Amino acid sequence: MVAIRPASVSGFLAAPPAELRLFLVYGSDQGAVSERAAALSTALSAREPQGTTLIRIGSDELAGDPGRIADESNADLLFGGPPLIRLKLLDARHNAVGALRPLIEAPPEAAYVIVEAEELRAGSALRKLFEESAAAAALPCYEASPEDVADLVRSSLREAGLRVEPEAFDYLLAHLGGDRGVTRRELEKLVLFAGDAAEITLEDVLAVTGESVELRNDRLIDHALTGDLDRLALDLNRLKAEGGSPGALLAQALSHLIMLSGLSAQAAHGAALGPLVERARPPVHFRRKEKVVRSLQLWPSEALQRARAAVDRAILLTRQFPGLDHAIASDTLLKFALAARRAARR
Numbered sequence: 437m438v439a440i441r442p443a444s445v446s447g448f449l450a451a452p453p454a455e456l457r458l459f460l461v462y463g464s465d466q467g468a469v470s471e472r473a474a475a476l477s478t479a480l481s482a483r484e485p486q487g488t489t490l491i492r493i494g495s496d497e498l499a500g501d502p503g504r505i506a507d508e509s510n511a512d513l514l515f516g517g518p519p520l521i522r523l524k525l526l527d528a529r530h531n532a533v534g535a536l537r538p539l540i541e542a543p544p545e546a547a548y549v550i551v552e553a554e555e556l557r558a559g560s561a562l563r564k565l566f567e568e569s570a571a572a573a574a575l576p577c578y579e580a581s582p583e584d585v586a587d588l589v590r591s592s593l594r595e596a597g598l599r600v601e602p603e604a605f606d607y608l609l610a611h612l613g614g615d616r617g618v619t620r621r622e623l624e625k626l627v628l629f630a631g632d633a634a635e636i637t638l639e640d641v642l643a644v645t646g647e648s649v650e651l652r653n654d655r656l657i658d659h660a661l662t663g664d665l666d667r668l669a670l671d672l673n674r675l676k677a678e679g680g681s682p683g684a685l686l687a688q689a690l691s692h693l694i695m696l697s698g699l700s701a702q703a704a705h706g707a708a709l710g711p712l713v714e715r716a717r718p719p720v721h722f723r724r725k726e727k728v729v730r731s732l733q734l735w736p737s738e739a740l741q742r743a744r745a746a747v748d749r750a751i752l753l754t755r756q757f758p759g760l761d762h763a764i765a766s767d768t769l770l771k772f773a774l775a776a777r778r779a780a781r782r
Contacts, residue, residue, distance in 0.1 A: 439567045439574045449475045456573050457543045460566040462553040463577030467617020472577055473552050480548050488520035489513055495525040502535040509547040518546035525553045533561045543571040580616050592623045600636040606719040607641050653688045658727040660769040663776030672766045682765035683754050690747045693740055700737045734779040
């Protein structure tokens with residue numbers, strides 16, 4: 437069977453073709469690999485009158501007994517439904533191709549085999565084994581797109597009977613990663629925290645997820661652009677003490693300056709700053725909206741262009757002199773704070 441396209445995997449899982457017995461689920465999103473292998477297992481078991489008999493095998497076990505998976509697949513069970521074997525390739529050094537090839541060449545009549553693997557490049561022996569067989573299917577699992585995350589948030593909260601306020605939804609989308617497993621665990625914690633409430637609020641989300649690295653960096657950037665030298669110095673010291681990444685801070689500062697430049701250009705045509713910030717995309721966290729408005733008041737378009745150039749230079753310097761990255765980032769942001777103070781006195 438041909439390889440399943442990423443966009444078609446969900447539809448495939450809802451109704452796996454009856455003639456297929458062998459499945460490879462692989463990809464960079466290991467949360468999705470586990471989740472989809474479990475969904476596939478459920479779908480296959482549901483179509484058997486007596487269900488299936490689950491057998492789990494790790495690739496370390498297979499390394500010591502390559503014939504085991506074929507033996508388990510062709511075993512006659514006295515009780516329960518047909519075997520459903522889940523083979524998890526725990527280590528890329530474990531080559532399972534030799535153990536699986538006999539099953540591909542002579543597929544089991546009753547048993548199912550689901551293989552879970554990490555990212556496999558195109559043309560890898562394991563992918564080719566499944567993609568070129570009429571009795572097998574290969575299902576890729578890549579990190580979720582923002583649209584996928586949004587769908588997962590909506591469906592998970594809807595299943596729990598919960599609404600979510602717009603600011604809370606926007607915050608979740610901005611701070612949840614692309615790993616479906618991690619995202620689902622965060623949503624499960626959020627549902628438990630909500631208890632009997634009917635709606636998830638932004639305060640609920642912040643209480644459960646805590647302050648992310650992005651939020652801490654946002655605070656540092658706001659201190660710099662509004663001239664809050666004392667708090668900026670304190671948070672820069674904390675960043676260094678906690679082993680934070682100056683490179684990530686500078687990259688986030690550059691993204692923020694680009695957003696401010698866009699808002700500043702709109703303000704130059706007469707738009708009011710408050711409504712501009714309210715409509716900004718990606719959305720501005722409610723706690724920093726006043727800071728963003730103040731930054732726009734202190735930094736005209738020309739100054740923002742100079743600030744972007746300064747951050748570009750700083751990013752280049754941190755790559756050239758990684759041992760000085762904290763000093764370079766601190767110097768850049770402290771200069772911004774001094775410039776903001778001078779602007780405020782005008």
